[in-house]
Amino acid sequence: MSNKTKAIIVILGCIIIGFILGVLADRLLFLKYHPRKPGLKEYRKELIKKLNLNQTQQVRLDSILSWSQIEFKNLSKEFRPKYDSLKKRTS
Structure with missing residues (x-):
C-alpha cells in the first residue's frame, strides 16, 4: 500500500470520526440546554x-x-x- 493511499485512509477516518463525535456532541448539548418537557x-x-x-x-x-x-x-x-x-x- 502506497503512502498516498495510507494518507487518504487516515484523512477519511478522521473525517468519519469527527462527524460521529460532532453528532454526539450536538445531541448531548441539545439535551442539556433544551431538556424534554x-x-x-x-x-x-x-x-x-x-x-x-x-x-x-x-x-x-x-x-x-x-x-x-x-x-x-x-x-x-x-x-x-x-x-x-x-x-x-x-x-
Whole structure:
C-alpha cells in the first residue's frame, strides 16, 4: 500500500470520526440546554407523589386535568389563527 493511499485512509477516518463525535456532541448539548418537557402522565405522577393523593383525590385530579386539557385545546383553536395571522404580517 502506497503512502498516498495510507494518507487518504487516515484523512477519511478522521473525517468519519469527527462527524460521529460532532453528532454526539450536538445531541448531548441539545439535551442539556433544551431538556424534554414532561408530558401529562409525568405531570400527573409528580402531582400525586408531591401531594400524596389518595385514590379519590387522584380521580378528581384526573377530572381536573381532562377538563383543563379540553379548555386549552379550545383556547388554542381560538388563539392560533390570530397568532398565525399576526406572525405572517410581521414576518
